[in-house]
Amino acid sequence: MRQKVDNTELTEFIKEQKDEHTIKAICDALNFPRSTYYETINRVESNRDKENRELLDQITQIHKNSKKRYGAPKIYTVLKNKGYKVKYLDFKSAEIALFRFIESWYNKTRIHGSLEFLTPQHVEDLAKQSA
Incomplete structure (x- = not known):
C-alpha cells in the first residue's frame, strides 16, 4: 500500500x-x-493560487535574506511595508502560517529518488533504529 x-x-x-x-x-x-x-x-492556476504562491515566494525570500533569523512577526511587518495585504490578525495566526509553510516545504511523506525512493521520515526512522 x-x-x-x-x-x-x-x-x-x-x-x-x-x-x-x-x-x-x-x-x-x-x-x-x-x-x-x-x-x-x-x-490552470487560479488567481488565488497565484497570489498565495507569490506571497509564499516573498516569505521565503524575506526569511532567506534575514539569514533565517526573522520569525513570523518580523516577516509580517516586512510584507506589510512592501504593500502586501497579509491576513494575520495576531502573532499566533502568523506563527501557525509560518509553521505550515516550513512543514509544507520540508515534506516528510514525499518519496525521494536520492533516498532510494524512501520518504525522509522513513530514512530518519531507520537512522534512529541503527544508532
Missing part, C-alpha cells in the same frame, strides 16, 4: 518516469487514474 501523497506529487513522479515506461503502465502500477494525471497536468 502506498503512502498518502497528493496528485501533484504523483504527477511529477509520472513525468519523471514517462521516458522509461508508458503513462498507462505507471498509472496502473500506482493505482492512479490516467484521467487524474491528465487533469492535473492541464490544470
